[in-house]
Amino acid sequence: MSLNRVVVTGMGAVSPYGMGADILYSSLKKGASAIRQVPDLETVKGLRCHIAGVVPDLDEKQIPRKFRRSMSRMSVYSTLAAMEALEMADVREEQRRSEQTGVIIGTTVSSPQTLQDFFSDYLQDFSVERVKSSLFFKIMGHSCAANVAQSLGITGRILAPSAACATGVQAIGLAFEAIALGRQDIVLCGGAEELHPLTVAIFDIINAASTQFNTVPDSSPRPFDERRDGIVCSEGCGILVLESLDSALSRGASILAEIVGFASNTDTSNISTPDSARIEQCMRMALASAGVGSDEVDYVNAHATATTLGDSAECRAIEHIFGADIPVSSFKGHFGHSLAASGSLEMIGMLNMLQEEVCLPTLNLNIPSEDCAMVRHVQTLESCAVKTALKNNFALGGVNTSLVVRKYV
Amino acid sequence: MTQQQIIETVNRALSEEFELEPADMSPEAHLYNDLGLDSLDAVDMVIVLENAFGCKLRDEKAIQNIRTMGDLYAFIEEKKKELE
Numbered sequence: 001m002s003l004n005r006v007v008v009t010g011m012g013a014v015s016p017y018g019m020g021a022d023i024l025y026s027s028l029k030k031g032a033s034a035i036r037q038v039p040d041l042e043t044v045k046g047l048r049c050h051i052a053g054v055v056p057d058l059d060e061k062q063i064p065r066k067f068r069r070s071m072s073r074m075s076v077y078s079t080l081a082a083m084e085a086l087e088m089a090d091v092r093e094e095q096r097r098s099e100q101t102g103v104i105i106g107t108t109v110s111s112p113q114t115l116q117d118f119f120s121d122y123l124q125d126f127s128v129e130r131v132k133s134s135l136f137f138k139i140m141g142h143s144c145a146a147n148v149a150q151s152l153g154i155t156g157r158i159l160a161p162s163a164a165c166a167t168g169v170q171a172i173g174l175a176f177e178a179i180a181l182g183r184q185d186i187v188l189c190g191g192a193e194e195l196h197p198l199t200v201a202i203f204d205i206i207n208a209a210s211t212q213f214n215t216v217p218d219s220s221p222r223p224f225d226e227r228r229d230g231i232v233c234s235e236g237c238g239i240l241v242l243e244s245l246d247s248a249l250s251r252g253a254s255i256l257a258e259i260v261g262f263a264s265n266t267d268t269s270n271i272s273t274p275d276s277a278r279i280e281q282c283m284r285m286a287l288a289s290a291g292v293g294s295d296e297v298d299y300v301n302a303h304a305t306a307t308t309l310g311d312s313a314e315c316r317a318i319e320h321i322f323g324a325d326i327p328v329s330s331f332k333g334h335f336g337h338s339l340a341a342s343g344s345l346e347m348i349g350m351l352n353m354l355q356e357e358v359c360l361p362t363l364n365l366n367i368p369s370e371d372c373a374m375v376r377h378v379q380t381l382e383s384c385a386v387k388t389a390l391k392n393n394f395a396l397g398g399v400n401t402s403l404v405v406r407k408y409v
Numbered sequence: 410m411t412q413q414q415i416i417e418t419v420n421r422a423l424s425e426e427f428e429l430e431p432a433d434m435s436p437e438a439h440l441y442n443d444l445g446l447d448s449l450d451a452v453d454m455v456i457v458l459e460n461a462f463g464c465k466l467r468d469e470k471a472i473q474n475i476r477t478m479g480d481l482y483a484f485i486e487e488k489k490k491e492l493e
Contacts, residue, residue, distance in 0.1 A: 065427065065428045066445070066447075069449070069450075129456075129459075129467070130456060130460070131456075132452070132453045132456055133449040133450075133452040133453050134449065134453070
């Protein structure tokens with residue numbers, strides 16, 4: 001059975017830098033940090049991390065009320081990012097309304113703010129009399145995907161993978177496989193996240209959050225650095241338009257890159273501690289899926305959240321496969337860890353890098369830690385003609401994901 | 410509460426909830442055909458009116474027959490009279 005080639009024809013982003021894929025990439029390139037002090041986090045008893053990447057106010061009213069009423073904040077992010085991606089890809093109305101155009105968008109958990117609002121009211125007197133009709137639509141597991149499909153009139157399949165910090169890459173991977181198999185021609189895919197104190201607390205409770213840089217927020221997170229002290233959470237949504245090469249060529253779409261391989265596996269050694277060998281196996285499976293040798297990969301965009309164990313495990317796995325000379329960087333130092341959104345937002349940064357033939361450095365990486373020193377860290381903006389790149393994202397729960405992307409020429 | 414106060418309270422609650430233009434909320438305006446509301450909005454309309462007027466409306470049979478803003482004003486007026 002011959003598989004379709006899969007290309008990227010559109011990108012859209014809502015990030016802590018603001019609305020748009022352009023502002024995301026230009027901020028990454030400038031080396032701007034999106035991490036700020038968040039006063040709301042300082043008021044949470046027991047929470048030691050008070051910094052995060054927060055999406056600035058957006059014009060939600062671009063979305064008609066009829067559709068916006070069923071959206072939580074993360075669905076608004078998803079819809080605005082999807083609108084931008086569709087516009088860039090120039091997907092017309094008749095194609096959106098085809099059974100062959102779908103949506104695959106996942107989240108870590110359903111809207112925590114909406115759940116908080118409900119329970120704050122409900123627990124006063126255990127009444128549901130004040131609950132509005134839109135509650136369920138805001139908290140269902142496939143809320144972002146469903147709201148994007150409803151508001152943009154997309155009538156193919158809806159899927160909503162949920163794999164915490166690996167969600168974005170899983171969504172892209174599922175879209176890649178569906179298109180390769182011919183089940184869909186076009187898929188809007190990515191991950192979405194909305195910041196809530198609970199999200200930050202999850203990492204703080206397990207001693208994986210950054211706590212030493214509350215007064216200098218732009219100095220953290222520090223992937224691979226000897227002073228790294230953990231994750232800084234953020235929020236947003238990245239959406240890619242994936243499409244079969246035949247579909248893109250037939251309608252004259254601009255092609256941004258080609259997705260050539262994807263893999264996801266599970267690490268059962270521990271639900272939270274990463275095993276370098278399982279990460280390595282995931283990357284090897286992605287390369288095999290792409291039919292690409294390790295010597296053909298020019299750059300690795302790492303998951304690297306700035307945790308002690310995670311960064312080191314990933315570096316060891318990368319070195320085992322690619323050797324010591326492969327350029328590696330992570331965008332977590334720029335805008336923190338946007339969890340479910342991280343894979344797709346970081347992909348947007350990486351695809352821009354491929355187009356501009358540069359490698360962006362890891363922000364806040366001043367002195368590579370000894371346990372991360374076995375690969376070549378990109379520490380300044382470099383000119384490099386990357387043809388093939390690999391993107392990693394991993395998640396609590398033991399989920400590993402890797403994508404292989406090639407410049408389309 | 411006067412009839413005018415009822416009209417103003419209804420209009421304020423609905424324009425805020427459903428982002429309606431006050432100029433469109435004439436007594437003849439049909440809730441579905443003219444103001445663009447639907448069955449989900451009808452559920453929320455009852456909740457915001459219960460909150461605005463401080464009384465239970467959800468189980469009132471007459472609420473099923475409301476079609477226009479004028480019907481709604483009359484319904485609330487009747488309900489307020491019952492309670493006074």
